[in-house]
Amino acid sequence: MQPADWRARAGSPFTPEKHPATGRRGMVVTNHPLASAAGAEMLAAGGNAIDAGVAALFALTVVEPMMVGLLGGGMMHLRLPDGTHTILDGLSTVPAAGRPDMFTPVSQDWPAALETVGRKNAVGATSVATPGNLLAWCEALRRHGRLSLEEVLAPAIRLARRGFPASPYLAECTAEAAPDMAKDAGISALFLPGGAPLKPGHRVTMGATAETLATIAREGPGALHGGAIGAAVVAAVAKRGGLLAEADLRDARLIERAPVRGTYRGHEIIGPPPPSSGGVHVLQMLNILSGFDLRALGFGTAETTHLIAEALKIAFADRAAATADPAFIDVPVAKLISPAYAAERRAALDLARAQDWSAGVAAGESPNTTHLTVADGEGHILCATHTINSLFGARFLVEEVGLIPNNYMALFDPRPGHALSITPGKRITTSQAPLIALRDGKPYAALGLPGGLRIFGSAMQAMIALIDHGMSLQEAVEAPRVWTQGQALEVEQGIAPAVREKLSAMGHAVQALPHIGGGMCGIRFHADGTLEGAACWRADGTAIGLGGGFAREGVRFWPERPKV
Numbered sequence: 001m002q003p004a005d006w007r008a009r010a011g012s013p014f015t016p017e018k019h020p021a022t023g024r025r026g027m028v029v030t031n032h033p034l035a036s037a038a039g040a041e042m043l044a045a046g047g048n049a050i051d052a053g054v055a056a057l058f059a060l061t062v063v064e065p066m067m068v069g070l071l072g073g074g075m076m077h078l079r080l081p082d083g084t085h086t087i088l089d090g091l092s093t094v095p096a097a098g099r100p101d102m103f104t105p106v107s108q109d110w111p112a113a114l115e116t117v118g119r120k121n122a123v124g125a126t127s128v129a130t131p132g133n134l135l136a137w138c139e140a141l142r143r144h145g146r147l148s149l150e151e152v153l154a155p156a157i158r159l160a161r162r163g164f165p166a167s168p169y170l171a172e173c174t175a176e177a178a179p180d181m182a183k184d185a186g187i188s189a190l191f192l193p194g195g196a197p198l199k200p201g202h203r204v205t206m207g208a209t210a211e212t213l214a215t216i217a218r219e220g221p222g223a224l225h226g227g228a229i230g231a232a233v234v235a236a237v238a239k240r241g242g243l244l245a246e247a248d249l250r251d252a253r254l255i256e257r258a259p260v261r262g263t264y265r266g267h268e269i270i271g272p273p274p275p276s277s278g279g280v281h282v283l284q285m286l287n288i289l290s291g292f293d294l295r296a297l298g299f300g301t302a303e304t305t306h307l308i309a310e311a312l313k314i315a316f317a318d319r320a321a322a323t324a325d326p327a328f329i330d331v332p333v334a335k336l337i338s339p340a341y342a343a344e345r346r347a348a349l350d351l352a353r354a355q356d357w358s359a360g361v362a363a364g365e366s367p368n369t370t371h372l373t374v375a376d377g378e379g380h381i382l383c384a385t386h387t388i389n390s391l392f393g394a395r396f397l398v399e400e401v402g403l404i405p406n407n408y409m410a411l412f413d414p415r416p417g418h419a420l421s422i423t424p425g426k427r428i429t430t431s432q433a434p435l436i437a438l439r440d441g442k443p444y445a446a447l448g449l450p451g452g453l454r455i456f457g458s459a460m461q462a463m464i465a466l467i468d469h470g471m472s473l474q475e476a477v478e479a480p481r482v483w484t485q486g487q488a489l490e491v492e493q494g495i496a497p498a499v500r501e502k503l504s505a506m507g508h509a510v511q512a513l514p515h516i517g518g519g520m521c522g523i524r525f526h527a528d529g530t531l532e533g534a535a536c537w538r539a540d541g542t543a544i545g546l547g548g549g550f551a552r553e554g555v556r557f558w559p560e561r562p563k564v
Contacts, residue, residue, distance in 0.1 A: 006469040012300025012496040016478045020534040023545025027531040028052050029521035030372040031067070031450070033542035034164055035059040038155035039374055040544040042147060050078070050144040051152055053374040053382035054137050058156035058213065060370050062206060063164050064540075065191075065404060066173040066391045067370040067450065070212075070224060071131040071233065072406045074386025075272045076140055077259065077434040079443065081379030085436065087272045089255040090136030090386070091427045092129040092408040097243040098424050100416035102126070103409075110320060111485075113415050122410040123180050125242025127394045129408035129428065131224075133386050135254040138221040144380070150217040157217070160210035160402075168200040169540050177391045186397035187404065208402030226250040229401050236398040237405060244405075255427075262337050264290060265467050268438040274331045277323040278433025278456040281315040285460050287342030288314065288349075294468040300480060300495055302502035306354070308464075309484050309508060312457050313357045314345050316485035321359035324419040325427040354507035356486065371434070371448040373521045375531055381523070383434035383446045385455070433459040437467075443525040447477065450539075451517030454483045454490075458517040466524075474534040477520040484508075492516050 007013050021027065026049060028039035038059035039052035047055075053076075061069045068074075073092035079085050103116040103126075120126045141149060166174075174181070175197040181187045182195075190206065191198055198204070215223050223229045230249040237244045260273045262283035269286060271279025288311045297304045323331055335341050345360060374382045388394075388406040397404055411428045413420035420429055433456040434448040447462055449455055458481050465476035480494030489508040491500060492515060500510045519539025524532040535541025 006299050006471055009296070009298030010300050011298055011302065011304075011499045012480055012494055014478070014480060014494050016474045017537040018474065018478065018535060018541070020472070020474045020532050021543035021545040022530055022532050023547045024377055024529055024531065025549060026052065026374075026376040026546040027523050027533040027543065028056060028372070028374050029523060029533040029535050029541065029543040030056045030060060031370050031519045031521060031535065031539040031541045032060060032063045032167070033540065034063045034159060035372070036542040036544045039372075040546060041155055042152060043376060043546045045147065045151070047147045047152070048145065048378060049374040049376040049380035049382050050140055051147040052376070053372060053384060054141045054145065055152040055155055056372050056374065057137055057384065057386060058153050059159060060372070062156050062159045062209060064170070064370050066170065066177070067388070068133070068386050069388045069393065069404050070134045071403050072386060072388035072393065073132045073408060073428065074136065074384060075276055075430065075432045075434060076136050076382065076384040077270075077272060077436060078140065078144065079379070079381040079436055080144065083441070085259050085270050087257040087259050088136045088140055089257050089275075089427070090132035091275060091430060092131055092406055093252070093428070094409070094412065094422055094424050094426045095130055095243040095245060095248045096424045097245065098422050100422045102422060103414035105414040108415065113413060114410065116414050121412070121414060122390065122407055123395050125237045125240035125394065125396070127407035127409045128237050128242050128244050128405040130244060130248040130252050131406055132252055132254065134216070134221045134224050135252060139254050140382070149220060153213050153217040157210050157213045160206040160213060163203040163205035166198045166200055166202045166204055167540050171198045171200045171202075173391050174198045177395060180395040181392060184396040186399040187392065187395065190397065191392070206402050208399065210402070212401045212403060224249060225252055232400045233398050233403060233405065236400070240396065260333060260337060262286065264463070266439065267444060267467055269435060269463065270438070271433055271435045273333065274323055275325040275427045275429045276432050277319045277429060278431050278459065279435070280323065280333055280336050281319055282433055282435065282456050282460045283337040284318070284342065285311040285315050286463070287337065287339055288346050289464070291343070291346050294464060299465065299469045300499060302499045302506065305482055305491070305495065305499065305503060306506055306508070307349070308461065308482060309354065309489050310349050312484050313486045314360070317357045317359045322419065324429050328423055328426050329419050352506060371450050371518070371521050373446050373448060373523045373533070375446065375523050375525070377529065377531070381436060381443060381446050383436055383448055385432040385434050385448050385450065387450065431455040435459050435463065437463060445473070445522060445524045447520060447522035449518050449520040453485060454517040457483050458520065462520060462522065473522055473524040473532050477522045477534045477536040481516040483516045490516055
């Protein structure tokens with residue numbers, strides 16, 4: 001299908017703002033150009049996509065400090081050249097001293113219950129959970145990389161020591177978080193110079209962070225998980241009244257998980273399993289939507305948008321009831337992703353009217369995350385979503401080591417007795433959805449994004465844009481999105497006003513927003529071996545492709561001219 005075909009049926013046509021990149025040897029797509037450059041540097045140095053992805057993640061801890069860091073958590077989806085897929089779960093966990101009643105919710109009703117008295121689960125030391133990012137990054141490199149930890153850390157250390165110019169996006173984020181950050185001298189010195197939020201172009205240098213990264217390059221993840229860096233973090237958290245202990249860091253474990261798999265219109269969709277809700281509920285929604293001809297209904301029409309909204313509400317009703325850490329909750333994955341269950345839910349769907357949905361199975365999240373997608377010409381794919389949760393995490397800095405702790409405790413239910421209630425050692429439940437799609441057994445597309453609860457619905461819509469509407473990759477990652485979990489139907493302003501009016505008439509409480517979710521990073525795999533990368537306008541996303549290569553064998557310098 002050509003792009004013109006989807007436009008002819010579209011209720012909300014649009015034009016992409018950014019341009020894709022192509023290459024044969026490798027592709028790096030991250031939400032910051034300097035992080036993409038760090039990954040491309042590894043590919044140019046002979047590394048593979050795993051080396052490039054890990055280097056980019058370390059670089060993002062410097063240039064996207066509001067989104068990701070060593071003290072956060074996330075999920076990494078890897079596809080290896082032999083066709084195997086694995087998920088490295090580095091999600092954060094409740095410290096051993098955590099208690100189900102450690103916070104006081106402002107309401108007993110969900111999701112308002114996530115808000116607690118004094119915001120103690122969201123800001124400050126009591127919001128800090130045990131991190132897992134560094135374990136995942138280092139293990140991916142150890143198992144599947146080609147370069148050393150010292151080599152992949154070099155770009156991040158260089159950026160931290162020499163500094164980098166603040167982007168307008170980083171400046172906006174500092175302004176948003178400024179009231180909380182102003183209460184901590186360390187983080188204020190970095191991001192509120194002179195008492196005011198960063199201005200675009202301001203040079204940010206992070207000397208203590210550079211030294212921490214250099215220590216990790218020498219000592220490995222043990223420097224944080226059982227070493228001096230971890231001791232400094234724990235001391236700073238304890239001084240502020242938090243629960244994180246050295247034993248929590250020392251005992252933290254990476255978990256390798258098998259992905260969940262399903263099919264949609266001849267494509268195999270592969271994603272992360274619980275405690276991520278992303279893979280399971282993307283497959284659930286695609287199963288429901290497979291019973292409708294979305295291509296004929298058209299992109300961005302009221303009819304298509306209504307169906308997506310109802311599928312979202314069904315998925316969120318089931319997510320709240322039953323999706324959590326499988327070590328603590330028996331998650332009915334097989335039922336949730338079964339075509340039979342999708343048919344049961346689909347049969348109750350009203351094509352003309354919005355409705356409320358309750359769970360059909362028997363149990364919030366921050367939008368401030370980062371995602372990257374990396375591939376090489378050898379068949380490695382790294383699709384990873386990692387975060388410190390909210391903007392600037394717990395919103396204080398451990399000055400000695402230059403690290404910002406996460407505020408992942410904000411994702412647990414502060415009410416005892418629920419699927420997401422606080423229990424020592426429980427992993428957070430996330431909506432992260434690093435997806436890889438196959439066609440005829442070969443990679444077709446890999447993508448993901450930040451955006452908290454809005455992640456998996458947005459990732460699903462990008463897959464629909466590619467598969468049903470025949471969009472280009474650039475169009476798919478930038479296409480206007482919609483989202484709901486049962487209350488207002490959020491629509492990006494790219495959804496046409498006439499479509500919004502129709503949706504309102506169907507019973508949806510439509511709310512137009514500047515954007516939904518964060519910057520998507522995607523790669524599409526073409527039959528001739530070309531890798532196409534695209535990032536969207538919602539972040540500083542940049543795609544860098546590696547073409548060319550070494551000289552043809554046997555080529556030498558031009559010989560000297562014969563003497564006359």
